[in-house]
Amino acid sequence: MELQCLKQTKMSTFEIKMPKLGESITEGTIIRWSVKVGDAIQEDDILFEVTTAKVNAEVPSPVEGTILEILYNEGDTVEVGTVVARVKLVGEDSVAETAAPETAVPEPAKTEPAKTEPAKTEPSESLAAPVVLEVKEEAKWYSPAVLHTAKEAGIAPAELYKLNGTGYLGRLSKKDVVSYIEQKKNGSKPASAAPQKRLLPVPPSLSETAAQALKGFSGEAEFIEMDPVARIIAERMVQSKKISAHVTTVVEVDVTKLVNWRKREKDAFQKQEGISLTYMPVLVEATTKALKEFPKVNASVEGTRFVLKKQINVGIAVSLDDGNLIVPVIHDADNLSLSGIAHSIDTLAIKARSNKLKLEEIEGGTFTITNFGTFRNLFGTPIINQPEVAILGVGYIEKKPAVIETPEGDVIAIRHKMYLSLTYDHRIINGAMGGAFVKRIADYLENWKG
Numbered sequence: 001m002e003l004q005c006l007k008q009t010k011m012s013t014f015e016i017k018m019p020k021l022g023e024s025i026t027e028g029t030i031i032r033w034s035v036k037v038g039d040a041i042q043e044d045d046i047l048f049e050v051t052t053a054k055v056n057a058e059v060p061s062p063v064e065g066t067i068l069e070i071l072y073n074e075g076d077t078v079e080v081g082t083v084v085a086r087v088k089l090v091g092e093d094s095v096a097e098t099a100a101p102e103t104a105v106p107e108p109a110k111t112e113p114a115k116t117e118p119a120k121t122e123p124s125e126s127l128a129a130p131v132v133l134e135v136k137e138e139a140k141w142y143s144p145a146v147l148h149t150a151k152e153a154g155i156a157p158a159e160l161y162k163l164n165g166t167g168y169l170g171r172l173s174k175k176d177v178v179s180y181i182e183q184k185k186n187g188s189k190p191a192s193a194a195p196q197k198r199l200l201p202v203p204p205s206l207s208e209t210a211a212q213a214l215k216g217f218s219g220e221a222e223f224i225e226m227d228p229v230a231r232i233i234a235e236r237m238v239q240s241k242k243i244s245a246h247v248t249t250v251v252e253v254d255v256t257k258l259v260n261w262r263k264r265e266k267d268a269f270q271k272q273e274g275i276s277l278t279y280m281p282v283l284v285e286a287t288t289k290a291l292k293e294f295p296k297v298n299a300s301v302e303g304t305r306f307v308l309k310k311q312i313n314v315g316i317a318v319s320l321d322d323g324n325l326i327v328p329v330i331h332d333a334d335n336l337s338l339s340g341i342a343h344s345i346d347t348l349a350i351k352a353r354s355n356k357l358k359l360e361e362i363e364g365g366t367f368t369i370t371n372f373g374t375f376r377n378l379f380g381t382p383i384i385n386q387p388e389v390a391i392l393g394v395g396y397i398e399k400k401p402a403v404i405e406t407p408e409g410d411v412i413a414i415r416h417k418m419y420l421s422l423t424y425d426h427r428i429i430n431g432a433m434g435g436a437f438v439k440r441i442a443d444y445l446e447n448w449k450g
Contacts, residue, residue, distance in 0.1 A: 014063045016085040018078045021052050021359060028052045029077045029228035030084070039067045047085065051228045056355055064090040075228070149177045229324045240386045244301075245426035248381040249434050252419055253442040255397060258282060259416040261450045273339055280316065281342040283369060283394060286444035288312050288334040291367060294437045298366045300387040301427050315365035315385060316345060318352040319374070326352050327385060329365040338450075373397060379419035389428050392441070395419035 018028055028050040035047055044060045051057075065087040072084045150160050155177070163180055165172035226234065240246075262277060269277040291298040291312050300307045312334040315327040328348035333341060351357045367388055372380040373396035382391045395418050402415040422438040429437075 012089050013068060014065070014087045014089065015083045016047060016059075016061070016087060018050070018080050018082050018084055019057075019059060020080045021050065021057055025052050025080065027077055027079045027232075029232065030072055030074055031056070031228060032074055033070060034058075035067050035070075037067050037070055041065060041067060041087065052232055057359065061087065063087055066090070077228070077231075146172050146174050146177055149174055149181075153177070153181050155181075227322065227324070229322075233324060236386065237383050240383050243386060244384050244389070246381075246384065246423055247426045247429075247431065247434065248421055248423045249431070249438060250379055250419055250421045251435075251438050251442050252417055254402065254415050254446050255279075255418055255448075256416045258445055258448040259397065261448060265450060269339075269342075273342065275342060275346045277342065278345075279394075279397070280345055280369075280371065281338050282445070282448065283392075283441075284314050284316075284330065284333055284341050284345070285338055286441050286448075287314060287367065287369060287392060289444060290437055290440040292334060293440060294433060296428055296433065297390045297424070297437050299389050299428060300366075301389060301425065302387075306428055309366045311364075311366065313364050313366045315368040315388075316348065317368060317370035318349050320353060326357070326362065327365060327368055328352050328357055328361050329363065331364060368392070369394060373418065379421045381421060382423050384423055384425060389425040390434070390437075391423050392438070393421035393423070395421070 021028055029052070031049045031051050033048045035041060035045070041047070041061050041064065043062065043064045046058045047061050049056065049058050067085060068088045069086040070084070071086075072078055078084055146160075160172070160177075163172055163176060165176055258279065262279065266277040269275075295308045296306065298309050298312055300309070311332055313329050313331045314333040315329045317325055317327050319325055328351070330336070330341065330344045330348070333344075336344065348357070348361060351361065365385065365388060368382075368385040368391045370380075370382050370391060371394045372378075373394050376396045378398075379395040380393045382393045384391050397416050397418045399414050400417045401412050402417065403410050404413045404415070420438055420442060422434055424434045424437075
């Protein structure tokens, strides 16, 4: 895990930043602080715990020193690279402890009673660093680019505070500041920002939106706040639907040979390998074979380019006890034997449910499998795990009467059937390819010999 820390020589401090906790992760939510302002810390002491849609992690300190500032509270969602705390380096003189940090933006100067004109507030000399500006018991956060642009334009902190933001959760972007500057030059009146009490949408009471949602409902209702992971997953699912052109195709598979093979082999496998033999290793092996034949399914889309991945890294969606999902990844799954895949799945599932997955075990996936059959569901239409371009849904195996062709003619027999559903991104995979790919997986399963 890369922890970005920047030493400020004048202040003799290190800036602790929100680390990047996985591929495509842009933010994390602070669950718990292990330190408080004034605490002495050693190198590698745990500072805080952070959660993302993919993983929970403890963030250690890269330096020895004393906690000068904690800039975010527990429950706050913070963008990657944003300063969350500052540490005074060990052995430095006490001047740095009492001096105001260079990155603090001065509050607007108060008007002297004897004067008729209010005093002008000058911009800080160090607007290039992320800071917190407290006004009316509220806090707003600004990126280095925003503060640098504001400094060059001579925009005072109190003036900056009043601007509307169009970024994530209403945050101010560089584009907003540039637009504001242009409006001032043209003589038009910029819009003022409405006060923002929270960065996270938490409805503690019946808000206007909630009242609208409950319009016509006469019974009682309870509001339950999403936990940090659920909020991130919800956002990523909505984002995926906006990014990819989702299409789902479904095929029914006769897995009677596979079911009979497992019945024959499961006891010996348990004795030899020490783990249960499930259908998932077989599904992974069949999928990796199909992915080799259809490389566009093992890909991603970047702008107008298709990126075909050379490695086949299969993610397996795992349901956690708290109702959330996580997707640990089997790297180079096509190079593993069936028993190797089985052990990988078993190990990753145990780690996922005990919250002990490592960063490298949840990133780098190129294709995902999710098992609806665990809950006795016949099939589903899963949402693509970005930046991948397809996801396979596995349904419940059930006995069905089916027509079987024999040399003596057609007969009706009891067969084990299941549905496979493939959701794919129509920007790169057309209907013919999507249908052929999932049919190829079905062919491997129907003719399984072990």
